[in-house]
Amino acid sequence: MSQQYDAATKYGTGRKSVKSYMWGLGLSLLFTGLAFAVTMHSIFTNTAAIYISLAVLAFSQFVAQVVCFLRMNATPEGRWNLFPFLFTIIVAAVLIGGSIWIMVNLNYNMM
Amino acid sequence: MSEHSLAHHDEHHVDMDVVDVFGFWIYILTDLILFASLFAGFAVLHGNTFGGPSIKQITSLPYVLVETLFLLASSVTYGFAMLASYGGKKNQVGAWLIITFFLGLSFVAMEINEFVHLVMEGHSWQVSGTLTSFFALVGTHGLHVSFGLLWMIVMIVQVFKFGLKKEVTRRLTYLGLFWHFLDIVWIFVFTIVYLMGAV
Numbered sequence: 001m002s003q004q005y006d007a008a009t010k011y012g013t014g015r016k017s018v019k020s021y022m023w024g025l026g027l028s029l030l031f032t033g034l035a036f037a038v039t040m041h042s043i044f045t046n047t048a049a050i051y052i053s054l055a056v057l058a059f060s061q062f063v064a065q066v067v068c069f070l071r072m073n074a075t076p077e078g079r080w081n082l083f084p085f086l087f088t089i090i091v092a093a094v095l096i097g098g099s100i101w102i103m104v105n106l107n108y109n110m111m
Numbered sequence: 112m113s114e115h116s117l118a119h120h121d122e123h124h125v126d127m128d129v130v131d132v133f134g135f136w137i138y139i140l141t142d143l144i145l146f147a148s149l150f151a152g153f154a155v156l157h158g159n160t161f162g163g164p165s166i167k168q169i170t171s172l173p174y175v176l177v178e179t180l181f182l183l184a185s186s187v188t189y190g191f192a193m194l195a196s197y198g199g200k201k202n203q204v205g206a207w208l209i210i211t212f213f214l215g216l217s218f219v220a221m222e223i224n225e226f227v228h229l230v231m232e233g234h235s236w237q238v239s240g241t242l243t244s245f246f247a248l249v250g251t252h253g254l255h256v257s258f259g260l261l262w263m264i265v266m267i268v269q270v271f272k273f274g275l276k277k278e279v280t281r282r283l284t285y286l287g288l289f290w291h292f293l294d295i296v297w298i299f300v301f302t303i304v305y306l307m308g309a310v
Contacts, residue, residue, distance in 0.1 A: 016197075021190040028183050032301075036176050039306045050310050058302035062295060069186060069291040081136050088140040092147035099151035 016071055024068025031061035128281055135285045139292050142255075146296050149248040153304065159240030166245060166308030169234050170225075175305045178221045179297065182256075185214035186294040193287050196275055204283075205270045211290075212263045215256055222253045245304065252300055255293055262286055 035057040037043065044050050066072045072082055157166065192207035226246070229235070236246040266286055269279050 016190060016193055018191075018194060021187055021194075024190075025183070025187045032176075032179055032183065035302060035306055036172060039309055040172055047310060051307060054302050054306050054310075058298055061298050065186070065291065065295050065298070069190060069294070070288070080133060084137060084140055088143050091144060092150075095144070095147045096151045096154060100154050103155040 027064035156240040161239035
């Protein structure tokens with residue numbers, strides 16, 4: 001095996017392949033297209049339905065790109081990258097969720 | 112990194128590479144926290160228009176869609192550069208990096224154009240809480256992409272000058288993580304700022 005091949009597989013980010021990039025591109029295009037279509041062509045009349053579908057589409061595209069482009073995986077090597085990543089997502093969720101929660105509460109009480 | 116890999120690679124510097132890439136990944140995650148803070152700021156402030164325009168009134172969705180496609184395409188072409196580097200094809204790597212650079216540049220140019228128009232029309236970041244959080248979030252992302260472009264110029268020069276040495280391949284891996292990460296952050300920017308802002 002060449003040295004480049006070794007370097008490519010070792011970083012725990014998973015081996016990239018044309019196939020994984022094509023999957024990533026296809027899924028991203030699909031989710032992006034749907035998200036813009038939902039907003040621009042008012043497929044749903046209910047506002048809540050639009051918000052929920054946008055959130056689901058964004059999350060789907062997020063997972064697609066993390067798996068297909070970053071090659072995040074749960075192999076013993078990949079876990080070194082995966083667990084700090086999941087931890088950071090929890091921190092981000094607390095940060096964003098907590099800020100919204102506190103500020104909405106404040107807003108309500110200041111009315 | 113794990114015991115399994117240590118057993119396979121007894122050369123010390125090889126393992127240091129793995130640790131370095133892991134360290135860069137930790138940096139990316141701290142950057143994620145920065146963006147999370149800006150998203151939190153935007154979530155709290157996006158409705159505070161203070162008599163100024165709302166996000167919906169000042170943005171154009173077709174324009175954002177084109178921006179999004181440029182960035183997505185650049186993420187994929189960067190991946191092709193990485194694939195070519197595994198095969199040791201120096202010129203191909205350089206060519207894909209140059210294509211990636213121009214796709215990224217188109218994205219930044221469109222964003223700067225958008226910002227300049229907004230400010231010219233009097234919708235600068237000083238107008239309202241909405242616009243402050245909008246410019247802070249979108250601008251920070253754009254700044255990251257701009258620095259990524261500078262970095263890409265450096266890597267293009269290194270690839271052609273030094274060839275695909277181990278150090279160069281490692282640096283390409285760093286930039287790849289950074290570049291894919293920026294495209295992932297953009298998913299949330301266009302969904303939360305532009306699409307949800309236009310609902």
